[in-house]
Amino acid sequence: MIWSKKTSIYSLAAKPLIFRFPPEGAHKLAETALTIPGVWNAFRLTNGARKPELQTELAGISLPTPVGMAAGFDKDCKVLGSVLRLGFGFVTGGTVTLASRPGNPKPRMVRLPDQKAVMNSLGFPGQGLESALKRLNKAQQYKNRVLVSIAGTIEDEIFECLRRTQPLVAGIELNISSPNTAGLRIFHEPARLRGLIEGLVAEKQVPLFVKLPPWPRDNENREEILKLAETAVDAGVDGLVVANTHPIESSRLQSGRGGLSGAPLFEHTELMIADVQARVQGGASIIACGGVTTAEHVWQLLAKGASAIQLYTSFIYEGPGLPARINKRLAKLMNAAGVSSIADIADSPPVIK
Numbered sequence: 001m002i003w004s005k006k007t008s009i010y011s012l013a014a015k016p017l018i019f020r021f022p023p024e025g026a027h028k029l030a031e032t033a034l035t036i037p038g039v040w041n042a043f044r045l046t047n048g049a050r051k052p053e054l055q056t057e058l059a060g061i062s063l064p065t066p067v068g069m070a071a072g073f074d075k076d077c078k079v080l081g082s083v084l085r086l087g088f089g090f091v092t093g094g095t096v097t098l099a100s101r102p103g104n105p106k107p108r109m110v111r112l113p114d115q116k117a118v119m120n121s122l123g124f125p126g127q128g129l130e131s132a133l134k135r136l137n138k139a140q141q142y143k144n145r146v147l148v149s150i151a152g153t154i155e156d157e158i159f160e161c162l163r164r165t166q167p168l169v170a171g172i173e174l175n176i177s178s179p180n181t182a183g184l185r186i187f188h189e190p191a192r193l194r195g196l197i198e199g200l201v202a203e204k205q206v207p208l209f210v211k212l213p214p215w216p217r218d219n220e221n222r223e224e225i226l227k228l229a230e231t232a233v234d235a236g237v238d239g240l241v242v243a244n245t246h247p248i249e250s251s252r253l254q255s256g257r258g259g260l261s262g263a264p265l266f267e268h269t270e271l272m273i274a275d276v277q278a279r280v281q282g283g284a285s286i287i288a289c290g291g292v293t294t295a296e297h298v299w300q301l302l303a304k305g306a307s308a309i310q311l312y313t314s315f316i317y318e319g320p321g322l323p324a325r326i327n328k329r330l331a332k333l334m335n336a337a338g339v340s341s342i343a344d345i346a347d348s349p350p351v352i353k
C-alpha cells in the first residue's frame with residue numbers, strides 16, 4: 001500500500017485485524033478498546049471538535065459539531081465518553097428497553113465490505129434499563145451531549161424509560177422504527193402514535209426526537225410514513241431522526257430479514273430529508289441518518305435542512321479517526337465557501353464541487 005495523507009493507521013493495521021473477527025466479535029473488541037481509560041484522551045486535542053465555526057444547536061441542545069454517533073453502537077451506554085472524545089458532537093446511547101433482551105438468533109450481523117454496508121437483525125440485545133441508568137449516572141460529565149434511544153412494545157414500558165432516563169441525558173430518541181423487533185409497528189398507526197407522543201410530551205423535560213423508518217420513493221409507504229412524521233410533529237416532538245435501517249431480506253441472516261445500513265443509503269437519505277422538510281416545514285429539528293461518510297455528505301444534508309447528522313456504519317469501515325476527519329474537512333469547506341456558521345449552510349448551494 002502506498003502511504004498517502006488519507007491512509008490511516010486504522011486502515012493499515014487495525015482494520016485488517018478487526019475484520020478477521022465476525023462482526024459482533026469485532027464490535028465487542030472495539031467496545032473493549034474504548035473502555036481503556038486514558039487512551040482516547042489524546043484524540044481530544046486533535047478531533048477538530050473545538051473549531052468555533054462548527055458549534056451549533058439541535059432543538060436547543062448546544063453541540064460543538066453537528067456530527068453524532070447514531071443509536072446502536074453503544075447499546076448499553078458503556079463508552080459514551082470515549083465516543084465523544086473521538087470528535088463526535090453528540091452520541092445516542094441505546095436503544096434501551098425496560099427489561100434486558102437476548103435479541104434475535106445469530107447470525108444477525110453481516111458485513112458487505114464491497115458496498116461499505118452492513119445487514120443486521122440484532123433485535124435490541126441489551127442489558128435493559130437498570131443497567132443503562134447505572135452507566136448514565138457515571139457519565140454525568142457528558143450529559144449535555146448524550147441522547148438516549150428508548151423503545152418498548154407497549155406505552156407503559158416507554159413511559160418508564162422516559163421518566164427514568166431523562167434526568168440523566170440531554171435528549172430522548174424514541175425508536176419506533178427498528179425493522180428487527182416484533183411489536184414496534186403498532187406505533188405506525190397514527191392515532192396510537194399521537195396518543196403515545198402526547199403523553200410523552202406532557203412529561204418530558206428534555207427535547208424528544210422520534211426516529212422514523214425510511215420510506216421508499218414512489219410507494220404508498222412514503223405517504224404513510226410522512227403522515228407519521230406529521231403526526232409526531234403535530235403532537236409536539238422537538239425533532240425527527242430520518243431514518244432507521246432499510247428493510248432487507250437475506251438468507252445470510254438467521255431470521256431471513258433485517259436492516260441495511262451504510263453507503264448505499266446516502267442518496268436516499270438526501271431525498272428523505274428534502275421530503276420531510278417539505279412536509280413539516282421547519283416545525284421540528286431534523287437529524288439526518290443513513291450512509292453518511294464524508295464532510296461533503298454532511299454539508300449536503302445540512303443544506304437540505306437537517307440540523308445535525310448521525311452515522312454508524314461508516315465508522316466501522318473508516319475507523320476511530322472518522323469524526324475528526326469530517327470535522328476538519330467540514331470547517332475547511334465552510335471557510336472556502338465563506339460560510340461562518342453551521343446554521344448558514346442551510347442557505348448555501350446544496351452541492352459543493
Ligand SMILES: Cc1cc2nc3c(=O)[nH]c(=O)nc-3n(C[C@H](O)[C@H](O)[C@H](O)COP(=O)(O)O)c2cc1C
Pocket residue numbers: 070071072073075094095109118120122124149175178211243244245260261262263265289290291292310311312313314
Ligand atoms: C449493528 C447496528 C445496530 C443498530 N442498532 C440500532 C438501535 O439499537 N437503535 C436504533 O435506533 N438504530 C439502530 N441502528 C440503526 C442506526 O442507528 C442507523 O439508523 C442506521 O445504521 C443508518 O445509519 P448508517 O448508515 O450511518 O449506519 C443500528 C444499526 C446497525 C448497523
